[in-house]
Amino acid sequence: MPDTKPQQDLLSSVTVTASGEAAISAAPTAEPPSAGETGGAIGAVCASVWVNNKKINALWAINENRNSWVGVAGVGWVKLANNSDSAIVAFTMLGANAKQTQGNVNYRQESDNMLHEMYVW
Amino acid sequence: MPQELDFNQLNTLIKSANAGWQAGQTSVSDLSSDDQKSRLGYTPSGGEESLEQRTQASAAKLSALKASVSAAPASFDWRNVSGQNYVTPIRDQAGCGSCVSFGTTAAVESAYRIQRGNPGLAVDLSEASLFYCVGPATGASCSGGWYMTPAMDGYKNVGIPDEACFPYTDHQQACGQCADWASRATKITGWHTISNAADIKTWLSTKGPLATCFTVYNDFFAYTSGVYKHVSGGVAGGHCVCVVGYNDAGGYWICKNSWGTGWGQSGFFFIAYGECGIDSTMWAVEGILETGWLNNTRVIGLWTIDQDRNAWAYLNGFGWRRIAWDNDNIFFDLLRLLAAAKEGARPVNVYQVNGVIKQLYVL
Numbered sequence: 464m465p466d467t468k469p470q471q472d473l474l475s476s477v478t479v480t481a482s483g484e485a486a487i488s489a490a491p492t493a494e495p496p497s498a499g500e501t502g503g504a505i506g507a508v509c510a511s512v513w514v515n516n517k518k519i520n521a522l523w524a525i526n527e528n529r530n531s532w533v534g535v536a537g538v539g540w541v542k543l544a545n546n547s548d549s550a551i552v553a554f555t556m557l558g559a560n561a562k563q564t565q566g567n568v569n570y571r572q573e574s575d576n577m578l579h580e581m582y583v584w
Numbered sequence: 585m586p587q588e589l590d591f592n593q594l595n596t597l598i599k600s601a602n603a604g605w606q607a608g609q610t611s612v613s614d615l616s617s618d619d620q621k622s623r624l625g626y627t628p629s630g631g632e633e634s635l636e637q638r639t640q641a642s643a644a645k646l647s648a649l650k651a652s653v654s655a656a657p658a659s660f661d662w663r664n665v666s667g668q669n670y671v672t673p674i675r676d677q678a679g680c681g682s683c684v685s686f687g688t689t690a691a692v693e694s695a696y697r698i699q700r701g702n703p704g705l706a707v708d709l710s711e712a713s714l715f716y717c718v719g720p721a722t723g724a725s726c727s728g729g730w731y732m733t734p735a736m737d738g739y740k741n742v743g744i745p746d747e748a749c750f751p752y753t754d755h756q757q758a759c760g761q762c763a764d765w766a767s768r769a770t771k772i773t774g775w776h777t778i779s780n781a782a783d784i785k786t787w788l789s790t791k792g793p794l795a796t797c798f799t800v801y802n803d804f805f806a807y808t809s810g811v812y813k814h815v816s817g818g819v820a821g822g823h824c825v826c827v828v829g830y831n832d833a834g835g836y837w838i839c840k841n842s843w844g845t846g847w848g849q850s851g852f853f854f855i856a857y858g859e860c861g862i863d864s865t866m867w868a869v870e871g872i873l874e875t876g877w878l879n880n881t882r883v884i885g886l887w888t889i890d891q892d893r894n895a896w897a898y899l900n901g902f903g904w905r906r907i908a909w910d911n912d913n914i915f916f917d918l919l920r921l922l923a924a925a926k927e928g929a930r931p932v933n934v935y936q937v938n939g940v941i942k943q944l945y946v947l
Contacts, residue, residue, distance in 0.1 A: 489889050489891065489894065490896065490904065490906070491885075491887035491896050491898070491904050493887075495884055495885055495898065544890035546890050547890065547891065547892050548912070549892045549893045549912055549915060549916075550888065550889070550890050550891060550892060550893075550894070552916060553888040553893075553894075553895045553915075553916075553919060554888055556916070556919055556920060556923050557886050557887075557888055557895075557923070559923070560886060560923040560926060560927055563927045564926065564927055566926075579889065579890040580887075580888070580889040580890065581887065581888055581889075582885060582886070582887050583885065583886045583887075583926075584884065584885045584898075
């Protein structure tokens, strides 16, 4: 049976600004954003893409293994990568932090439509 | 010894060669030949180029060295970056062939200040620890000198404590560092060599100083100012220093020596591009792994990825630090507290070991 997903609607457009690839034993490379940065152009999520300068406006989780989502303003629901217990909990914590602070979020979405890397400022 | 006459003679030779530097009495110019050689100490080994190979390689790329680099400014000096000095004070290796330890440590200390973005950072690492504790396994000695690869590896794999843990003195001795040296040690994330002329200038102008080594001729001991070029005297030996800048218009590197402030330009010197093997290969410090408390900072960013227990916090003024990943509860406890600190914009005191967050207070 496929994992459940959130049913309540959010906005549906997808904002894509750049592509990137994850590295083994990765480390963050970005510096804090400068004031006044805004999001980029709209495009399809068919490969690895970076979605930048977004706000998290909703969270969703359910009593299923590794099934947690974030609602991204202007985008909609995005599922958090589910390949690891510790990774999905860390993603959920960062998503909650972003929701709480309304800080800027930059994230990498892969062709599986899940969120695989995330900055919260 | 009629030094004054020798200096006059040397200055005449320099002038006739149009070499552009001045000779005079220095802290080492009056020493005996043996004592002068004890101020050096680079003995290439382990696959490093010989002094002759370095000299040939430098001369062969002189035209490339003189060319301006589009990615780098025409001049740069870490002693004056918008009025800020990222170079630690001049040291004195005195009568021990430990230049490798001093050249390497100078590069690491500057890298530390640059990484912190704090030119006033009080960093003084123990050249004695590197030379007398790490060095002997690969042959380091006051009389025989040392080479660069194990020195850089010492910073990467072992770690070097602060100067107070093992103050430097210039005689062969057993390792005498403090009992808690490991908890006071600074490590580097990595190092690599750079040989391409443009890459050297780009690194110098964007990342930090570089360690390098070259052939010292006898006239070098009497250098007081100007842009050094070899004019007179035979080979005294190999020597390592730290390059802290360059100047394309003048065609020279700006270097930090380890012969005290009574030599050269208060301890520094300019040396011409392509001269004496100075720019054949240089050694770059990639980053600093820090150990100790970072107090009263703030968490301004968080990052994670689809890998087990891999999350980082961006600490204001210090940059990214990885969160300890020993086990799940340690990882999540620390991550949650860092997130709470960020949510409340609260100050934190963080204890890091080799750049990894191991403990924190949210205040």
